[in-house]
Amino acid sequence: xxxxxxxxxxxxxxxxxxxxxxxxxxxxxxxxxxxxxxxxxxxxxxxxxxxxxxxxxxxxxxxxxxxxxxxxxxxxxxxxxxxxxxxxxxxxxxxxxxxxxxxxxxxxxxxxxxxxxxxxxxxxxxxxxxxxxxxxxxxxxxxxxxxxxxxxxxxxxxxxxxxxxxxxxxxxxxxxxxxxxxxxxxxxxxxxxxxxxxxxxxxxxxxxxxxxxxxxxx
Numbered sequence: 001x002x003x004x005x006x007x008x009x010x011x012x013x014x015x016x017x018x019x020x021x022x023x024x025x026x027x028x029x030x031x032x033x034x035x036x037x038x039x040x041x042x043x044x045x046x047x048x049x050x051x052x053x054x055x056x057x058x059x060x061x062x063x064x065x066x067x068x069x070x071x072x073x074x075x076x077x078x079x080x081x082x083x084x085x086x087x088x089x090x091x092x093x094x095x096x097x098x099x100x101x102x103x104x105x106x107x108x109x110x111x112x113x114x115x116x117x118x119x120x121x122x123x124x125x126x127x128x129x130x131x132x133x134x135x136x137x138x139x140x141x142x143x144x145x146x147x148x149x150x151x152x153x154x155x156x157x158x159x160x161x162x163x164x165x166x167x168x169x170x171x172x173x174x175x176x177x178x179x180x181x182x183x184x185x186x187x188x189x190x191x192x193x194x195x196x197x198x199x200x201x202x203x204x205x206x207x208x209x210x211x212x213x214x215x216x217x218x
Contacts, residue, residue: 023155039210114147131174153216
């Protein structure tokens with residue numbers, strides 16, 4: 001098993017690069033064989049168009065917290081337009097102290113969930129690391145339909161390399177993001193308290209993945 005204490009500058013750089021077309025094609029085929037319908041697009045503009053084509057008007061949609069979704073414009077389109085029923089807006093309207101149970105139930109089983117992941121192996125396994133675990137129920141089972149959007153730089157050769165990417169590349173960036181977003185002290189360090197290994201989807205048509213040939217998120 002990979003040790004989280006080992007790190008190299010070379011590895012840090014590699015994890016931010018778009019792989020070859022051959023690798024992207026291999027990954028797309030593997031994901032599709034694993035029940036995850038996968039679409040390869042060139043850039044974030046095409047990614048936004050593709051994702052919106054999956055969403056019916058007035059659909060109930062939950063956008064999970066994601067730099068990738070922000071960069072593509074999905075977060076804004078879903079939560080700030082009147083085209084969809086925003087689960088995130090509904091969650092924000094609840095009192096987290098008095099209505100925590102309602103928040104958990106609302107976020108666990110939306111009709112549509114849209115998010116990202118931290119690595120995807122060439123063999124078609126999606127890897128999601130989470131500090132709280134809040135997005136995992138919807139991803140694993142709860143969402144009626146699941147859409148993932150990933151920059152192709154997140155493709156890795158193996159689960160071991162995926163763990164290495166999470167611990168060496170993603171966590172430092174997520175720590176910086178979280179400190180700024182939530183006004184946390186410099187002593188705060190993010191860590192993956194839960195990691196989902198999504199190997200196969202058994203419900204035909206439930207999961208779609210948009211793989212973007214552009215560096216998005218981290």
